[in-house]
Amino acid sequence: MNMKTKLLTSAEQLFDQHGFMATSMDQLTKAAEMSSRTLYKHAGDKNGLIQAVLMERDRRFLQIIDVKSIDDLFEALQSWAETEGTRGCLFLRAYGETGGETPEIAKTVMAHKAAFHAQIAGILKTEFSANDPNLELLTEQILILIEGSTAAAIYRGAEAFKSAHKAASALIAQAIK
Amino acid sequence: MNMKTKLLTSAEQLFDQHGFMATSMDQLTKAAEMSSRTLYKHAGDKNGLIQAVLMERDRRFLQIIDVKSIDDLFEALQSWAETEGTRGCLFLRAYGETGGETPEIAKTVMAHKAAFHAQIAGILKTEFSANDPNLELLTEQILILIEGSTAAAIYRGAEAFKSAHKAASALIAQAIK
DNA sequence: ACAGATGTAAAACGATCGTTTTACATCTGT
DNA sequence: ACAGATGTAAAACGATCGTTTTACATCTGT
CATH class of the missing domain: 1.10.10.60 (Homeodomain-like)
Structure with a gap:
């Protein structure tokens, strides 16, 4: 190494x-x-190190969520949480610790979150017709479910992802129908 | 003052x-x-101050979410986010900054989250029959939706609560049916 | 009236912070 | 063979950290 x-x-x-x-x-x-x-x-310097760590984690994370279905997405995130532990989103933690006032860090965090949102939108686009009217709302709802389980898992354990997964499935089923 | x-x-x-x-x-x-x-x-000392701030915020927060329906809950949280700003959950931020390794802070955060969970469970119990089999799952899902909008609002704005609210309504409607 | 509580301003405590410098050793590619 | 890159160990930089102390003023309840 x-x-x-x-x-x-x-x-x-x-x-x-x-x-x-x-x-x-x-x-x-x-x-x-x-x-x-x-x-x-x-x-x-220290901020440079923080930024480098976040950029590396962004690369790894995007790799992990590079899947073809929402089911696979939740499976991947839950097993990642189970092996790596549940201490919340490292990007939002960095943002919060610096009050969003360290530009290099804030920029890296926002870029990561934009990529994260885009990936969810991309997966949904293949499961729905690309111009379905529910797509935007559904994308944000699934993003919220993932952010929510990441946060809730800190105090309720990685099983939170299972509850979120079920919620996502229900919302998708309802949107298709 | x-x-x-x-x-x-x-x-x-x-x-x-x-x-x-x-x-x-x-x-x-x-x-x-x-x-x-x-x-x-x-x-x-500084940790004592952090703890006191969190306990006071806990008191205020529980007051804000002391409502009778899930609809009112989301309304209350969204308007709170709109007026106070969207910088994430202060409790989880305190927990994260200290790595969960400052006992007084960790304890205060966990107590807050337990009360938060109990409040959601309480509201749902009045909207459902008290021993509905979906109650536990639904409680955690709504908790996740709220944690998720609190986090997502940092980068997607307070409108995230609207998307989460719609998701919650859909899940409740499906559970009732 | 006066004791105890409550406050200020400012200096000082030792510890630790992030960062740089000095002096030197070893690896690596031509 | 040797220059430049890459590394170590350790001391040192000034700044700032959380916290305490000193010396003094003012409020408050009996």
Whole structure:
């Protein structure tokens, strides 16, 4: 594993487990097993590291949700939550910790959420006729169900995704009929 | 306005707008227009202040969602989001910033979420027969829809509550039938 | 009237923050 | 062979953190 990968992997874990602001550069260098000089050469500064971690996670996440049906989408997200743990959306957490006031971070978060929305819209477009009048509403509702289970899973466990999945199926069935 | 109220009000605003860890005690004393000595006498320490802010917000929030129907619930939450802004759930943000590792904060957040869940269950129990077999699932689904619109509203605006409201209505209609 | 509570302003505490610098070692491609 | 890239370890930078202390003023209830 090269240094950049090792840095991003260990940093993501620390940020996710303890929070962004609560994780010090000292903890990050120790976890990455590199000198601070090397860390700064790769990441620029702490905000740069946060942004790099988010961009890498965005890449992985989009890969995970690259499926062809809403059923597969919920299955993928639930098993991801079961293996990685349920600590909420890392993007919204980064946004919240910085009050949305760190432009590089805010921009990365918003780009991720736009891609996330587009992916849901894309899946629905293949399950419905592309110009179905319910498509926009249904897209936002499924997005909300996923955001909701991600948040609710923090205190109700990954089974929240099952309830959301059932809700999504019901809404889709009703829209088709 | 007495000092404690002034402290909690200004602190809530700063925490909400800029994040918990990113807000310094210095900013908090200045916003509250009091000496740090007085702030510490009232709040104990920073975690105590965070906890006090959350407990006060819990009180206000439970008041807002003290309604008799799911329709009123969504209406109340949407207008709250429209006036107070959409920066996500302050409780989950506090939990996330501290990695769930500050016991006093984690406890306060979990208590709030339990009360929130109980309130939704209570409303549904009056709209359904109290031992309807769909009740548990429906309760969690509506909780998820609310968590989801709270999160999604950050980047899609308070209209997210409208989409969630429609989804909730559809799920309820289907459960009744 | 006066004791105790409640407040301010400002300095000071040690700890830690993010970041840079110094001095040196080792790898890598031509 | 050797220059440039890439790395380490450790000290140091000034700034800021949360918190406490000092010295003093004013309000409040009996």
